[in-house]
Amino acid sequence: MNKVIGKPINRVDGKLKVTGGARYTADIPIENLTYGVLIESTIAKGKITKLETTAAETAPGVLAVITHHNVPTFNQIKFFPGGQSLPVLQDENIYYQGQHIGIVVAETLEQAQYAATLVKVEYEIEQPTIDIDEALKQGYEPERIFLGMLPAHSFRGDINSGRSQAEVLVEQTYSTPMENHNPIEPCATLAVWEDDRLTLYDTTQGVSSTQEAIAKVFDIPPENVRVISQFLGGGFGCKAFVWSHTILTTLAARYVQRPVKLALTRAQMYTSVGYRAPTRQHLTVGATKDGKITLIKHIGETITSLFDEFAEPVTLATNMMYACRNLDTKYRLGRINAGTPTFMRAPGEAAGMFALESAIDELSYALELDPIELRLRNHADVDPATGHPWSSKSLKECYQRGSEIFGWKHRNPKPGSMSNGDRLIGWGMASATFPANTWPATAKVTIYNSGKILVESATHDLGTGTYTVMTQVAAELLGVSLEQVEFKLGDTNLPKAPLTGNSTTASSVGSAVQAAATNARNQILE
Known part of the structure; x- marks a missing residue:
């Protein structure tokens, strides 16, 4: 089989882009x-x-x-x-x-x-309402988030019991600003x-x-x-x-x-196509002196428009990140005179993990415990919300390998203690997570007598390399060179594919291309 996946290659659309042949x-x-x-x-x-x-x-x-x-x-x-x-x-x-x-x-x-x-x-x-603080004066708790797909309030255990068990408590508020997408x-x-x-x-x-x-x-x-x-x-x-x-x-x-x-x-990109809403996040994290987290409370405050309900889903990762029996996450929304917010790269996780991991880091200092060690002691070996096993998880290995490469053991946790010449140096770490979703997708593979292969799917290339990725998948499965494969996308006349977002295209459309290529190969072999 001709191995092309994992090898350094030129992007198949690269020449078009650098010569001006790619028409946007x-x-x-x-x-x-x-x-x-x-x-x-x-x-x-x-x-x-x-x-x-x-x-x-x-x-x-x-x-x-x-x-x-x-x-x-x-x-x-x-x-x-x-x-x-x-x-x-x-x-x-x-x-x-x-x-x-x-x-x-x-x-x-x-x-x-x-x-x-x-x-x-x-x-x-x-008189308009344009400030998050002013909007939250008339704030309310929504019932659902994420286009209505998820409940806004999640809890497990007994948050008061978790607080009484805590020997160290961190209570902090973290803010993130409004952000605009501004693609090139x-x-x-x-x-x-x-x-x-x-x-x-x-x-x-x-x-x-x-x-x-x-x-x-x-x-x-x-x-x-x-x-x-x-x-x-x-x-x-x-x-x-x-x-x-x-x-x-x-x-x-x-x-x-x-x-x-x-x-x-x-300028119109700032007012016409949504934005990531500003957030105000209140975190309460408690732990025993040996570093066992006893409670996590995460309240996400944000804004939406006067005519829609969109909450930046900042607590999604909090619900599953650590093995904590007592958890309470919810939202408060305020309405302002602005357009409706929308999804922006890593919606919820980007702003939410910043707040959660900042609180966990502060807890490590309050406990005088290494930040990696604190996370290891509270590692979620199964999904804490459901008890179900993970399909795969290598976070512990990431902590170990990252600390080895970085030289973490040489870090002095005391602020201001490390320097390089006249410059102070700070070392820190944090965890991050993002869901690995797949959506239904279709693809078509046509093999011609000339040896040329046409692969089609109505997906998209946002600049992330979809043209190249799908060409690689088809070429490797069919055992041919990249030059023999042409991949077409971005047209509703082609087989239907899902919206490109949430980091799903390679897994969703790639699987469809793989299945179509396998089917085409099997028909020839028959």
């Missing part, structure tokens, strides 16, 4: 193209009292100015697959600064940009209608979910919508949902009966 959404050449530019709210809360578009409508090259005054009827999208459920262009109400209140379409980008500046908007301004490629959409059939070039992490959502919005069969996304310049979660700019571009293209392209500006 905003690069797609389309005849008779027009350009869309968003009109955005400049206040955070209130109502539009006057919206004057005449100057923009009569500006050179302008084809349409669409606002809530003249928007055609279409179905509204709900939170997931929509990024948020705020109705698009339906009334005069303003819920956050940067809210999309219209779109200008013109012959050139410059004409559209200029016309957008000619739209005059007057508001009745109200801003979000963009190019919509092309042919009668009731739509081709949508979109910066999406899920062509299939986008197809289904857009079909519902415009009340057409899903098979009439083709979504293409062959190259992505990063996503990190902000391209996982269908946001209002995609809907408005599609709407505008049908309105002017010509293809329309809209690309978000870098």
Whole structure:
């Protein structure tokens, strides 16, 4: 068998990218193209009292100015697959600064940009809530998190009993700021209608979910919508949902009966496609003097929009990280005048593990116990929430190997005790975890008489190497060179694949490619 997995190779899409041959959404050449530019709210809360578009409508090259005054009827999208459920262009109400209140379409980008500046908007301004502390004054405890899939409150044992057993107690609050995704490629959409059939070039992490959502919005069969996304310049979660700019571009293209392209500006990436919400996390961790953890209490406070409920799931890892019999995790949400938060790289784990591991580290100092040793004494040999065995777990080995390579035994735990010349040196460690999920996926493998092999799946490459990974899987299974294999992705005309996110593509689509390649090989051998 030709071994290609695990060997250093060039990326199969590398030449296209370095020579400019890889066409991203905003690069797609389309005849008779027009350009869309968003009109955005400049206040955070209130109502539009006057919206004057005449100057923009009569500006050179302008084809349409669409606002809530003249928007055609279409179905509204709900939170997931929509990024948020705020109705698009339906009334005069303003819920956050940067809210999309219209779109200008013109012959050139410059004409559209200029016309957008000619739209005059007057508001009745109200006092917004924009701060997490202010929002939490009216905070509440949600019942469920993670798109409603998980209970917001998890507990086991008796937290009061755990507190009474604790001989050392650490109580701390940790904060994380609002964070924005900012992939190198801003979000963009190019919509092309042919009668009731739509081709949508979109910066999406899920062509299939986008197809289904857009079909519902415009009340057409899903098979009439083709979504293409062959190259992505990063996503990190902000391209996982269908946001209002995609809907408005599609709407505008049908309105002017010509293809329309809209690309978000870098500034609009901060207000149009979600963000990681700020968090305030209260940790209580208690232990006996010999380092046995007796309780963990983790309260995650964060914010959401006025019209959706999205909680950054900071306690997910806390529920399963350590062998602690007494645990209580829950959430408080406050509503602010901002768009709906969304998933961002390692949603929940990134912010949540920072807080949990900081508290565990402080507990190690309070106990005067080595941080690695404390973690080893409380290592969860089975899932503490269910008692089920892990499918695999090598955390103890990671601690050992990492400490050996790092030279951990030479560390002086006293702050300020280690230096390199005139610089103080600090050594620390922490644990991290992320789920290893797989989702249903399909793939097709075609073997030609010439020896060429075509592998197809409607998955995505966010820049993470999917083109290369799937080529490797097929080549190794079929015993051929990489040059004989072509992998196609990012098109709803291909076999259906799941949204690319949550670190699932290699396992999910890779397994489908493996199965398809095995089936094709077996048919030939028969």
